[in-house]
Amino acid sequence: MNNKVLIFSYLPRHLKKMVPVIHSLSQDRSIELTVLVMSREEQEIALQEGFSCTLLQQYTSKTPRWNFDLGWGLEPLIKALDDVQPDLFIALEVNYILRNAIRYCKxxxxxxxxxxxxxxxxxxxxxxxxxxxxxxxxxxEYTKDFLLKHGGITGSQIVLTGGVPFDKTISLSPDKKEVARSLGVPVNKKWIVFTTQSSGAHGRPTPSEIEMSILEVVELSSHYSDVHFIFQVHPSQPIEEVSDIVSKSNNANYCTVARYKDTEGLMKLSDGVITFFSTTALDAVIMQKPLMLINLHDDHEFLPFASMRAAYGVSSREEIAFALDNMIHQPNALIDGARRAAEYVNYMNGDGKAIERVMQLIHNILQNNYNTKEKDYEH
Structure with a gap:
């Protein structure tokens, strides 16, 4: 008898991170997989990736009041759990309705x-x-150390697997000519990629530091005739927001504002990455790219990379010019720190086997072989 696994996602960017796990489970003959999604956008992703999914709407006669109505989603999610009766429920976080869904599972x-x-x-x-x-x-280890420090989770509940999304990061080999053609950017120049963020939890980054940082990079762009600057806009951020900021400078022609379909592929082709505290910073250190982390609001360090000498930490507008010049003219200055940081944030970094460890963990849980005393997964 096959084990039933139910995977739930409510955001397109979350589902994309689940794709390798979904494909691996789909190919496992011992698993009966149900993928449950909340939005039509996720349904489109499933279609493009070649796997089937079920819309959460099918488990209720009620209509969501607005897009991303998480208050609406809990009741049909619990009904889906009752209907599917999975042996294992998998999700990407414990936020919003998922916290209650996990309680229901328990x-x-x-x-x-x-x-x-x-x-x-x-x-x-x-x-x-x-x-x-x-x-x-x-x-x-970085995630484990952080969560243990801030409470709410015990070491026995954490298993180090490495990041499945980083398996792709490590193996990427995009075609620069094809990406340049798609974006309409010069192929014969260096690329600096600024992965933007909208103002999120607790108003960080602040609207003022978003505008100030972007505008300062655009102003500096004219100093580097052999470099083109690409602003890769976050999925939750209106692309017009960044375009409007860039257009305030006379140097906008040195820059491109885009939402390219493959952020990691774009970064792989870059000669440096700028961000605030986006997860793309982890990709940057794993790819060994020169990295600038901007925080103009205070001296808070969202990520440990500046203190590990894996990135340039910028806390004032004036420091952006110094960091940018070093990124472009001394690209290997922080390479040793980047290697250490990559190992810290991504378990067994470089082996490309995180998906194998996650799959083994899933089977261990299903077979009741999951040892809560293990520090990490060894295969």
């Missing part, structure tokens, strides 16, 4: 696994703790 003896979806910081703890699930598959 009450009904449904095994559950949470896969890491992003980089925790003090302003995003609500997406990670308090942790009420059975097991948390963490990308690396």
């Amino acid at each position: 009450q009904n003896n449904i095994r559950n696994l949470i896969l890491q979806h992003g980089t925790p910081n003090e302003f995003s703890l609500h997406a990670f703790t308090p942790f009420e699930g059975e097991c948390f598959a963490a990308w690396g």
